[in-house]
Amino acid sequence: MKTAFITGITGQDGSYLTELLLDKGYQVHGVLRRSSMIDRPRLDHLTRDPEIYGKRLFLHYCDLDDTTTLRRLLRDIEPDEFYHLAGQSHVGVSFEIPESTCEFTAMATLRILEVLRDLEKVPRFLTTGSSEIFGAPDIAPQTIDTPMRPVSPYGVAKSFAVNITRVYRDSFGMFACTAICYNHESERRSPSFVTRKISRAVAEFEAGRTEKLALGNLDVWRDWGYAPEYVEAMWLMLQTESAEDFIICTGQAMSLQEFLSAAFEHAGLNWRDHVEIDPRFIRPNEPVSLVGDPERATQSLGWTAKIKGAAVARMLVDADRKILD
Structure with missing residues (x-):
C-alpha cells in the first residue's frame, strides 16, 4: 500500500x-x-x-x-x-x-x-x-x-x-x-470564484431571483477544464x-462572456437580462488570454482533458440546481 x-x-x-x-x-x-x-x-x-x-x-x-x-x-x-x-x-x-x-x-x-x-x-x-x-x-x-x-x-x-x-x-x-x-472547476469550487458565482446565479434566476448578477471584465479568455x-x-x-x-489544460480558449452565455442558455435565459458590469470586480491588471498547450501531457502522460469550456458551464449549472433544490 x-x-x-x-x-x-x-x-x-x-x-x-x-x-x-x-x-x-x-x-x-x-x-x-x-x-x-x-x-x-x-x-x-x-x-x-x-x-x-x-x-x-x-x-x-x-x-x-x-x-x-x-x-x-x-x-x-x-x-x-x-x-x-x-x-x-x-x-x-x-x-x-x-x-x-x-x-x-x-x-x-x-x-x-x-x-x-x-x-x-x-x-x-x-x-x-x-x-x-x-x-x-x-x-x-x-x-x-x-x-x-x-x-x-x-x-x-x-x-x-x-x-x-x-x-x-x-x-x-x-x-x-x-x-x-x-x-x-467543479461543484466543489468556492462560490467566490466567478464560474460558481455564475452557475449559482443561473440556478437562482430560474427559481425567481430578481437581483442582478454583478461581474467584472467579460473580455478575458481562459482555458476551463x-x-x-x-x-x-x-x-x-x-x-x-x-x-x-x-x-x-484543455487547449481550448473561451471568453468569460462565452462561458456566461453557455451557462444562461443552458437554463433558457439571456445573460444580458440579468447581468451588470461592476467596476469593483475589475482587477488592477488582468491577463487577457490564457490558454495552454496540452500536447506534452498527452504524449508523455497519456492524459487528455475530456470536459471543456461550455460543457463545464452546463455541468456547474446542473450541480447548483441540485444544491438549490
Whole structure:
C-alpha cells in the first residue's frame, strides 16, 4: 500500500485527489490548519465512513509555517508521495493580501522542500502551478517554455513556487515537479470564484431571483477544464520515471462572456437580462488570454482533458440546481 501526504486536502483539488488515491488503494494523510472549521463538506462523506476514516484516511493539524510539526509528521508517516495543494488561490484577493499570498503560496513551498530533502526517505513531490505565472504572454497557447511574466501577486507567488521546485530538482536530485494547471472547476469550487458565482446565479434566476448578477471584465479568455480530471494528471506525474513539469489544460480558449452565455442558455435565459458590469470586480491588471498547450501531457502522460469550456458551464449549472433544490 502506497502512502500519500496532501496539503490543502479540504480544498476542491485535495478532496478529489483524496478520492482518487483511496480508489487506487493508497493510505492518505492530510493536514489541516489549526483554525480550520470543524465542518469539512468536501470530505464529510469520507470522514463519516468508519471503513475509511482512521483506517486509510487520516487528518492531522499542522500549519504550513510550523516546520517542526510537519517534520515530525513526515518522519512518522514516511509517505511515498507528497502533494502540495494548499495556498491562497484567489487571484483577485491576492491584490488585497499580497504578503500572506506570497507567504502561504511561495514561502510555504520552499519550507516544505527544505523539510523533505532532510528526510531519510524523501517522497516524490508535486506542487501546483497556475496559468497566472505567464501573466500577459505574447503567444497563445502557452507551453512549458513560455516566459513567466506574472501580473498579480498570486502569479508572482506561483512563479516562485514553480522555479524553486525546479531548483531543488536540479540541485538536490529530488523527484520534484509542478503541475501548471489552467482553470479547472467543479461543484466543489468556492462560490467566490466567478464560474460558481455564475452557475449559482443561473440556478437562482430560474427559481425567481430578481437581483442582478454583478461581474467584472467579460473580455478575458481562459482555458476551463474539470477538476477531477486534473487531479488524475497530478497523480500520473508522480508515476513517471523522472520528474518533469507539465502544462495541464484543455487547449481550448473561451471568453468569460462565452462561458456566461453557455451557462444562461443552458437554463433558457439571456445573460444580458440579468447581468451588470461592476467596476469593483475589475482587477488592477488582468491577463487577457490564457490558454495552454496540452500536447506534452498527452504524449508523455497519456492524459487528455475530456470536459471543456461550455460543457463545464452546463455541468456547474446542473450541480447548483441540485444544491438549490
